[in-house]
Amino acid sequence: xxxxxxxxSENWGWVAAIVVGILVVAAxxxxxxxxxxxxxxxxxxxxxxxRDLAVGAIQIVTSEGKWNxxxxxxxxxxxxxxxxxxxxxxxxxxxxxxxxxxxxxQRRTDSLRDSLLELRAExxxxxxxxPSQREWLAAAKERGASGRDVKSVINAVxxxxxxxxxxxxxxxxxxxxxxxxxxxxxxxxxxxxxATWGVALGFATREDIRPVLRQVSAEARRDFGxxxxxxxxxxxxxxxxxxxxxxxxxKAIEKNDDGIRAYGQLFDAKRGxxxxxxxxxx
Amino acid sequence: xxxxALVMRSWSRFIRSQGLSGSGFLAFVGxxxxxxxxxxxxxxxxxxxxxxxxxxxxAIGVPLLLAGLVLSLALTLRSMRRGVLLQSWARxxxxxxxxxxxxxxxxxxxxxxxxxxxxxxxxxxxxGDGFESARFRSVPDGRGYHSAGLVDSFxxxxxxxxxxxxxxxxxxxxxxxxxxxxLAIGSGRKLGGSIEFDSVFTLHCPADYERDALYxxxxxxxxxxxxxxxxxxxxxxxxxxxxxxxxxxxxWNERVADDLLAVVDRLRRKxxxxxxxxxxxxxxxxxxxxxxxxxxxxxxxxxxxxGLRLAxxxxxxxRAVALAVWMPGFAVIAVVVAQALGWISL
Numbered sequence: 001x002x003x004x005x006x007x008x009s010e011n012w013g014w015v016a017a018i019v020v021g022i023l024v025v026a027a028x029x030x031x032x033x034x035x036x037x038x039x040x041x042x043x044x045x046x047x048x049x050x051r052d053l054a055v056g057a058i059q060i061v062t063s064e065g066k067w068n069x070x071x072x073x074x075x076x077x078x079x080x081x082x083x084x085x086x087x088x089x090x091x092x093x094x095x096x097x098x099x100x101x102x103x104x105x106q107r108r109t110d111s112l113r114d115s116l117l118e119l120r121a122e123x124x125x126x127x128x129x130x131p132s133q134r135e136w137l138a139a140a141k142e143r144g145a146s147g148r149d150v151k152s153v154i155n156a157v158x159x160x161x162x163x164x165x166x167x168x169x170x171x172x173x174x175x176x177x178x179x180x181x182x183x184x185x186x187x188x189x190x191x192x193x194x195a196t197w198g199v200a201l202g203f204a205t206r207e208d209i210r211p212v213l214r215q216v217s218a219e220a221r222r223d224f225g226x227x228x229x230x231x232x233x234x235x236x237x238x239x240x241x242x243x244x245x246x247x248x249x250x251k252a253i254e255k256n257d258d259g260i261r262a263y264g265q266l267f268d269a270k271r272g273x274x275x276x277x278x279x280x281x282x
Numbered sequence: 283x284x285x286x287a288l289v290m291r292s293w294s295r296f297i298r299s300q301g302l303s304g305s306g307f308l309a310f311v312g313x314x315x316x317x318x319x320x321x322x323x324x325x326x327x328x329x330x331x332x333x334x335x336x337x338x339x340x341a342i343g344v345p346l347l348l349a350g351l352v353l354s355l356a357l358t359l360r361s362m363r364r365g366v367l368l369q370s371w372a373r374x375x376x377x378x379x380x381x382x383x384x385x386x387x388x389x390x391x392x393x394x395x396x397x398x399x400x401x402x403x404x405x406x407x408x409x410g411d412g413f414e415s416a417r418f419r420s421v422p423d424g425r426g427y428h429s430a431g432l433v434d435s436f437x438x439x440x441x442x443x444x445x446x447x448x449x450x451x452x453x454x455x456x457x458x459x460x461x462x463x464x465l466a467i468g469s470g471r472k473l474g475g476s477i478e479f480d481s482v483f484t485l486h487c488p489a490d491y492e493r494d495a496l497y498x499x500x501x502x503x504x505x506x507x508x509x510x511x512x513x514x515x516x517x518x519x520x521x522x523x524x525x526x527x528x529x530x531x532x533x534w535n536e537r538v539a540d541d542l543l544a545v546v547d548r549l550r551r552k553x554x555x556x557x558x559x560x561x562x563x564x565x566x567x568x569x570x571x572x573x574x575x576x577x578x579x580x581x582x583x584x585x586x587x588x589g590l591r592l593a594x595x596x597x598x599x600x601r602a603v604a605l606a607v608w609m610p611g612f613a614v615i616a617v618v619v620a621q622a623l624g625w626i627s628l
Contacts, residue, residue, distance in 0.1 A: 111446055111520050115587040142590025144489050146469060152398055246387030248399075 001003060037265040037275055040066035040073070047274060049210070052217035054227075054276045056192025058234055058262045067266075067276060070209065072200035078218045085197055094203040099213065101194050108187035108237065110244060113153050116140060121181035130179040133158045156249050160239045164232065169264030176233055186237025190219045209260040227277040231263050296366045300381045306362045308422055313358060317351035325404070364534035366405055371539050378409035384421070386524045393517050393524040394451065394594045395436065395463050396420075406533060412442035413546065417530050434463050437527040439542070441550045444558045450495050450590035451486040452507065452516040459515040459526040464600030469593035479504045490564060498556045506552055510545040562586055571603060 006149035008015060040059050044050050050068050053060070057067040064081060065074045075081045091097045116136075123131040131139070133154060139148050155182075155269055174180070195209040195216075224230040238259055242252035268275030286576060302308045321473075324344045326556040329336035342434040351536055359381070372379040377425070381406040397420045407416035419435035451467055453460055471492055473485040485494035507516060517524040525546070533539040565586040596604070620626045 107308055111585060112587075112590050115585075115590060140587065143586070147589060147591050147593025148390075148398055149591045150593075246385070246390060248387075 001170065024097045035265070036268065036271075037061060037262065038066045039276075040069040041071075043070065044208055049213065050276065051280045052213035053196070054266070054280050055217045055220050055230070056189045056196070057266055057276065058231065058238075058259055059189045059193035060196065061262050061265075065193070065196070065238045070196050070197040070199065070206050070213070071187045076200035082201065086201070089194070089197075091197070091203075093202060094101060096197075097194070097201065097203045101191060103199070104191050104194065105184070105187040105205040107242065108183070108190070110240075112149055113157075113240060113244075114182065115183055116145070117155050117157070117180070120141065121179060123241055124179040124181075129177065156240065156243050158238065159249050160243075160253060160256075162258065163239075164235060164260070166260070167264075168260045169252050169267075170171075171267045173235060173260060175264055178232065180230075180232050180236050182225050183222065183233055183237030183240055185233030186241065187222065188216050188223075188230075189234045211279045221282065224282075226282050227266070227280075229279070230282075232265070235259050235263060241253065292370050294365050294424060296362070296381075298553070300365065304381055304383070305365065306358050307465070308379070310355060310362065312353070312360045313355050315354065317348075320351065321348055332460060337575060352497065357502075364406070367534040367536070368539070371406055371534075371536055373512050375543070376410070377413075379411070380407040381405065383407060389418070391438070391524070392438065392519050393438065393440070393526075393591070394467070394519070395465050395526065397459055406530070408422065408533075410493050413550075415439040415533075415542070415546075433527070437530045439525040439527075439546050441523055441546060443518065443521045443523055444554050446561065447498060447518050447521070447560055448488055448491045448494055448559050449592045450491075450498060450518045450586055451592060452504070453484050453486065454515060455482060455484055457513050457528070459513070459528040460517075461597045461599060462528050463526075464601075464603065465594050466597035466600075467524055467592050468595035468620050478503055479508070482508060486592055488592055491589050494560070494562065495588070498553075498560065503552055503556060506549060516545070516549075518557075519551075522609065525549065554593065562589060 037057065039045060043066075045068050053068055053070060060067050060069075060072070063075070063085075065072050065079075075085060084089060089100060117141055120131055120136050123135065136158075137151065138155055140146065140154065161174055161180065163175075165172065192213060195204075195212045198204045199206055199209060207268060220230055224233060235256060235282065237258045239249075239252045243249055244257060247255070266275045266277040267273060268278060273279075296308045297305045315582070322346060324347055325340065328339050328343075332339065336392045365379075369379045369381070382403065384401065386401040388398055389401070389402045396418070403419045403421055404416040408414060415438065417435060417437045417475045449470075451460070453467070467486040470488045472488050473487060473492055473495055479501065485495055485499055507514065511525060511527075513528070517528040531538055531542055533542055563586045565584055617626070
């Protein structure tokens with residue numbers, strides 16, 4: 001012990017320098033503003049079109065695009081991104097793109113998951129709070145739904161929601177009192193992004209996709225009451241999709257980190273709520 | 283007898299489309315090289331190290347080793363040949379074909395016998411429009427998770443239904459593929475499809491869905507199952523039908539494959555007729571009563587929650603196999619503990 005004290009007193013300059021260095025790095029990391037949501041300077045950030053595009057913002061930015069770009073230039077200008085998109089989504093021609101766009105809401109439905117979320121929404125409306133996992137399971141059993149599939153959906157949703165309780169850039173995705181009633185927001189967000197990708201791939205023009213953007217955006221507004229509600233639905237749907245494709249829940253949650261970050265950036269609470277989901281009206 | 287050039291072209295197409303590993307080509311070539319090396323070492327090196335055993339090694343050891351390796355290569359070659367025939371057949375009928383595929387994630391099929399954790403291997407996977415067929419085996423995933431280690435492999439055929447239906451399962455009374463695979467339906471009601479087929483089949487349906495089950499599984503549908511798919515189990519879940527076989531039909535034989543396609547087509551058309559106008563009365567009553575009116579479109583299936591899934595459990599056979607697998611381990615532990623405590627001395 002004496003040796004350590006003696007060494008510290010002889011080398012106090014170095015020790016102080018290291019401590020100060022660590023403090024400076026930590027302070028800089030904390031004080032530096034986080035990156036803003038990727039935004040294109042060539043397209044408006046307000047108005048009807050921007051408001052419609054904002055519905056697809058998480059999907060667009062997590063696919064390396066700019067949220068307000070209806071022509072998806074990032075994808076149009078990158079051969080790698082284009083070929084990845086084509087192979088992932090099977091977008092080989094205009095017909096396949098239109099078919100995917102139209103069928104997306106149906107492809108993102110899952111009878112058991114949707115019915116269980118519907119049941120929980122009912123329970124939440126009755127009790128005025130989000131039911132616990134146990135209450136949800138018991139209510140499902142009461143309705144005649146039991147077995148490993150029911151349990152695994154309820155467990156997965158509960159686990160995912162735990163991960164949504166954390167704060168993303170000073171914005172909590174899922175506050176304690178909120179209940180996610182459906183995952184329809186996920187298909188809607190994807191539809192908006194997919195429409196802009198169709199422009200990037202040369203299957204349509206910016207004008208062609210305007211009615212699609214307007215319609216999907218109107219549906220989202222009918223289904224949800226705020227950007228927060230919509231965003232939560234999108235994120236839960238996004239992770240559930242990975243789980244339904246066979247990914248373990250914890251891995252799917254890890255993969256959603258970029259989605260949670262985009263959610264925070266879209267509100268941008270750190271800069272006084274300057275993100276599009278804060279400035280654009282729902 | 284096909285022309286050798288055509289045969290060569292089929293093999294070449296098979297290896298190119300399935301890949302060196304997926305086609306089994308890599309395993310065959312690697313195995314042949316390995317076999318040659320092992321036999322050479324056994325013939326030359328081992329007698330040098332053990333000169334007194336030279337005669338024994340060369341007269342018995344090497345031939346036995348050679349026989350094992352040749353058998354293994356022959357099996358790989360047979361599997362590849364079956365793949366060539368199946369791919370050629372599938373191509374002529376506009377179907378996709380994957381010879382073998384190993385996945386470390388959960389299976390994408392919603393049928394009851396598919397495990398929800400762990401990985402899987404499928405082989406002879408035929409993929410068509412709203413139709414697929416494969417031999418399925420569950421395996422541990424990358425992290426060693428495995429929910430169905432005791433489930434035997436089985437063959438399934440899946441095809442689309444025109445609408446969502448309640449979860450209904452028809453199992454054979456004498457031989458059930460699902461039971462053999464280690465699975466038993468653990469909830470719902472058991473029904474006789476009709477008096478004459480009670481001895482052959484058990485029809486499982488969710489509680490309160492007895493009438494719906496009999497509406498879909500009419501006696502002529504069950505007769506069709508007896509005539510054309512004896513020994514098979516049939517499951518309807520969401521908007522898919524799964525037909526299960528315990529033994530793999532020899533679909534690499536063109537005639538068998540055509541027969542299977544014909545049976546599936548007949549069953550599919552019959553089930554389409556039976557289910558097209560199906561509507562879940564329970565769901566309609568719920569929506570009518572306003573139980574979930576504000577989000578009635580949320581559950582796209584149109585089937586009430588209670589009708590969506592039957593719970594399943596491990597079958598008696600599955601439990602017996604589990605017991606047989608674990609018993610020796612438990613016995614060893616018991617002996618070690620008993621000896622440590624001084625209850626027995628060995």
